[in-house]
Amino acid sequence: MIENNFANNNSGESSSVQLRQLKPSFSSRFKEFFIRHLQVFFYSLGLLSRTPFATLMTASALGIALALPAGLFVILDHARQLSGDINSINQISLFMKKEVSKKTIDSIQKKLENYPEIAQVKHISRDVALQEFQKNSGFGDALKALKNNPLPDLLIVFPSLTHNEPEQINNLLTELKKIKQVDLVQLDIQWLQRLYAILHIGQRGVLIIGSLLALGVLLIVGNTIRLAIENRRSEIVVMKLIGGTDSFIRRPFLYTGFWYGLLGSLIAILLVNLSLIIINDPLAHLSSLYDSHLFSLGLMGINVSLMLLFSGCFLGLMGARIAVGKHFKEIEPK
């Protein structure tokens, strides 16, 4: 409206006017809007690449700040998956009294297998148990000296997956303890509950550390952008004098924030994966000592990586937006 007013006045009152107020067409402006965005997008990257060392330092600081919560998240995520595996192989050991005959044990096994709460029952006879014990314990020779097999028969009860909740397991336990021929019922559920509690604390910890470091990222980007604005104060003034809108002038700064976020999160992904590679070997060794299947943290999953990239870019943009909002209004032509 203003422009029309202005131009009409000019051409209307003076017929000799050859220089008319120029205005691009709407479609041109619409198309140019995207082209300019793309140009500024890469222009801001070009500005960063002019000072590679400073850029790398800032991006590394962001990378470290992002890597810490991301790394903790990866470890915690694995721990939770692992404990999930353990939970699914919940098992209850029934140690039979010694005088119970094999026939009775078989019938008890059959009876238990018909329980809806029970998926499977495995019988480990005392003879098999002794052989395994001799083989694995290292007391082989000492055991051979024994005249009688000291081990009881063992029934291992696997609860069905639909009856896997702690309360249901407890009900099943009381049920199993009622069987006369059973000497001892053993379920190591307490350590599992403790593990869950620890994991829960760990989750909260990651949340707190993550929030604090996200705030750190915002501050680092914000401060870097503030300095960039300060360095280019005269340029901003010139832009304002020749009719640049606020959104036009702040665009390169916002994209700079975005690039910092992107570079920072790429560095973070690199750092986390590097750490995982370093940790995986000794971890595999440790798990072999526990005689478990080889356990490895692997590398960062694609989902976590994308999430990290997204949060990095978002935090970078936000940090720049805050700095721009705070410092832009102060810079006006004098």
Add this chain to the structure above:
Amino acid sequence: MIQFDQVSKRFQGGNEALSQVNFHLHPGEMAFLTGHSGAGKSTLLKLIALIERASTGNVIIGGKNLNRVSRHAIPYLRRNMGIIFQDYQLLYDRTVFDNVALPLIISGFSSREVKKRVHAALDKVGLLRFEKKYPITLSGGEQQRVSIARAVVNKPALLLADEPTGNLDPDLSREIMDLFMAFNQVGVTVLIASHDIPLINQLNKRIIQLSHGKLLTAGNGS
């Protein structure tokens, strides 16, 4: 084109830079704004460019009362003015071409159009051969001509200049003034603040004289 109606400007601390200024500059007119240092020349130009706002009175530019222009609308208003400074206000990390192209890029012209217009503007100020150079490698007169090319590249209806020849020797000053005269001849309204009285007297244009913030003479405004 420019109308001042009982305009006063007081700065914080009570010092009054302009008081009760009235004058009218018609479209297509060219005028010089003169007066001693601190007479209020720059302040007057700043009111037109919306760098400052009047304390009282109305400044009307192209039919638009600047008192009613919101902060948001200022950039669009400035695109209709070419503003030229004593210290050129060029961006020294960009080429001559990029400096001149800036107003067009801000307005959203296509690259083809930008190239055409920038070449035309540089041609007009006689600097087409310098388009790929950086401003710092040019002389003062050349830099001022780059800033004039930037001011006229989107063909504004109004040119404002604050001591455009302040840093230049008499010959160069005359060349710059001739450029302004040429733009005025094709219909651009031109207002130049200058205290180069000998030069101004040669040019035989309207003179608006300020003294201590008051209008001394408004010249032969029609």
